[in-house]
Amino acid sequence: MTYTGNGYSKERDLSRELVRFGRWLSRIGFTPGTSGNLSVRLSPDRILATPTGCSKALLKAEDMVTVDLAGRQLSGSKKVTSEIGMHLAIYHARADVNAVVHAHPPIATGFACTGRALDEPLCAEAVMTIGPVPLAPYATTGTDNLAASLAHLIPAHSAILMANHGAVTYGDSLLDAFLKMETVEHSAHICLVAHQLGSARPLEPLAISDLLEAKERYARNMH
Ligand SMILES: [Zn+2]
Numbered sequence: 258m259t260y261t262g263n264g265y266s267k268e269r270d271l272s273r274e275l276v277r278f279g280r281w282l283s284r285i286g287f288t289p290g291t292s293g294n295l296s297v298r299l300s301p302d303r304i305l306a307t308p309t310g311c312s313k314a315l316l317k318a319e320d321m322v323t324v325d326l327a328g329r330q331l332s333g334s335k336k337v338t339s340e341i342g343m344h345l346a347i348y349h350a351r352a353d354v355n356a357v358v359h360a361h362p363p364i365a366t367g368f369a370c371t372g373r374a375l376d377e378p379l380c381a382e383a384v385m386t387i388g389p390v391p392l393a394p395y396a397t398t399g400t401d402n403l404a405a406s407l408a409h410l411i412p413a414h415s416a417i418l419m420a421n422h423g424a425v426t427y428g429d430s431l432l433d434a435f436l437k438m439e440t441v442e443h444s445a446h447i448c449l450v451a452h453q454l455g456s457a458r459p460l461e462p463l464a465i466s467d468l469l470e471a472k473e474r475y476a477r478n479m480h
Pocket residue numbers: 292293340359360398422423
């Protein structure tokens with residue numbers, strides 16, 4: 258494959274971003290072993306993704322692989338992550354999404370392993386950023402069933418728990434998807450502590466609608 262100047266530097270820059278966020282996820286304990294994977298949209302029909310079987314702490318920019326939207330590998334000496342189907346399902350369904358992060362943050366994954374969604378409005382910040390995080394039914398990793406288990410949730414959410422597995426978040430950039438993953442784990446932690454304390458008090462409906470109004474106001478001001 259040949260690249261014109263800009264195409265090449267965009268791929269190089271995004272490869273470095275994948276390295277950076279992979280290390281960050283690793284440092285905070287969200288991708289133990291070789292778990293987790295990240296991807297970013299390189300062009301409308303090409304995705305740059307992390308390879309299979311690699312620690313996210315040790316990734317190098319040259320390890321990244323490109324695939325088309327059908328999952329066919331276009332470049333890279335390593336093999337693409339076996340969970341690419343989940344990423345592609347999201348890119349197919351959401352033209353507004355430019356990056357996907359999949360990780361196994363321990364507390365949020367604990368919720369996913371006990372059949373619980375993160376849909377209790379406890380934390381004002383989470384209401385404004387990720388909203389209710391649903392739980393997708395269990396499906397075997399690396400199969401088409403995994404993408405199928407998420408399909409009905411992808412359009413209306415940007416963070417999803419996957420039963421007995423982990424979480425996936427997505428957004429308009431790698432930073433956005435990463436911050437959502439961090440917020441998912443933080444919300445799970447707060448929910449766990451609130452319930453351990455024994456008197457969790459969810460936000461009232463009026464407080465939630467005020468927060469959602471404020472969110473829209475911020476979004477308008479940013480554009
Ligand atoms: Zn996984």
